[in-house]
Each structure stands twice: as C-alpha cells, then as structure tokens.
Amino acid sequence: MDKYYPYTDFLKAVGQSKKVSEAEKLLNEIYLDLFINHIQRMYREEQLMVLIDRALDEKDEKAFHLYATELKALHQVTSE
Template sequence: MENNYSYAEFLKAVGKNSSSLQAEKLLNDIYMDLFLNHIHRQQTMERLMGLIDLSLDCRDEQAFLKYTESLKKLEEAN
C-alpha cells in the first residue's frame, strides 16, 4: 500500500511541459495514500488495544506481551 513519491516526480508533474491535470492527479494520489495509511494505522492500533484488553481479561501473559510489543513497534514507527 505504501508508495514512495519523490519531489522530482512532483516537479515533473507540475513542470512547464506538463498539464495541471497530471499534477492534480499526482497530488490526489499522494493525499489518498497518506489518508489510507493513516486509517490503516488507526485500525491496527485499535485492534491491538482490543487484543491487549482481551489478553488481560483472560490473564494470558504471553498474548499480552506479544500484542503490547506489536503496539510499541507500531507507535515507534510513527
């Protein structure tokens, strides 16, 4: 899902020989990618917090450690 957009690509899209439609499309693609990544990250964090709660309710220490470590890695990646 993750695309890497370069500044050079953007400059090509908005350059003199390029139409504004290409630049607009590239910007829309960038914004959509950022939005989808944000939503995916949020949903993953919510899912992990739910699993952490469940592991606490079930007194499952291994699951708790696994899910808290995953949540920690996700937060560090931000």
Template sequence: MDKYYSYAEFMKAVGKNQTKSEAEKLLNDIYLDLFLNHVHREQRKNSLLSLIDESLDQKDKQSFMLYTSELMNLEEEQKVNFI
C-alpha cells in the same frame, strides 16, 4: 500503500512539462496514500488495544506481551514517519 514521496520528487515530476491536471493527480495520489496509511494504522491500533484488553482479562501474559510489543512498534513507526 507505504510508498515514499519526497518533495523533491514531486517538484521534479511537476517540472517535467506536465499539465496542471497531471500535477494535481500526483498530489491527490500522495494524499490518498497518506490517508489510507492513517486509516490502516488506526484500525490496527484499535484492534491491538482490544486484543490487549482481552489478554488482560484472560490473564494471558504471552499474548499481552506480543500485542503490546506490536503496538509499541506501530507507534514507533508512526513517530519515524512524521519526522
């Protein structure tokens, strides 16, 4: 995961006399990578939310701060990736 694909790179790869199936394969790889990144992010987010709830229940300020910080970083990364 965490591969970087740009439109220009995709068009360059497609323009190198590749067959349609090779271009489709590249596009499918891009979509698969995006999907897996999304699933991984959502799983981590749900895990962090559970850990935050647990730390609140236990009144564990240190864990709460750690998990909320990680959640904020995860959400910030998501914003940056969509810009």
C-alpha cells in the same frame, strides 16, 4: 479580441496545464494513500487495544507481550 496570443504560447499554456493536471493527480493519489494508511494504522491500533485488554482479562502473558510489542512498534513508526 484585443490581445494577441501566438499559437506557440497557447501550446505552452496547454502543455503546462497538462503538467499541472498530472501533478495534481499525483498529489491527490499521494494524499489518498497517506489517508488510507492513517486509517489502517488507527484501525489496527484499536484492534491491538482490544486484544491487549482481552489478553489481560484472560491473564495471557504471551499474547499481551505480543500485542503490546506490535502496538509499540506501530507507535514508533507513526512518530518518525
């Protein structure tokens, strides 16, 4: 052991690594939340496209406008 590390420096390093660990956990949680939200938006968009196609096939103008409005709002939220 050619270097001397005071105990206080060791405690500082451990304290910092704990903060980094907590920060990493928080960051991972944020990324996971963003990923799940992205997947949910993609799934809902696919659902809406199917519902819009069905409404067009059935000539259901009310349903078409409802689903198209929701899809438009979904696109606006993702583009912001």
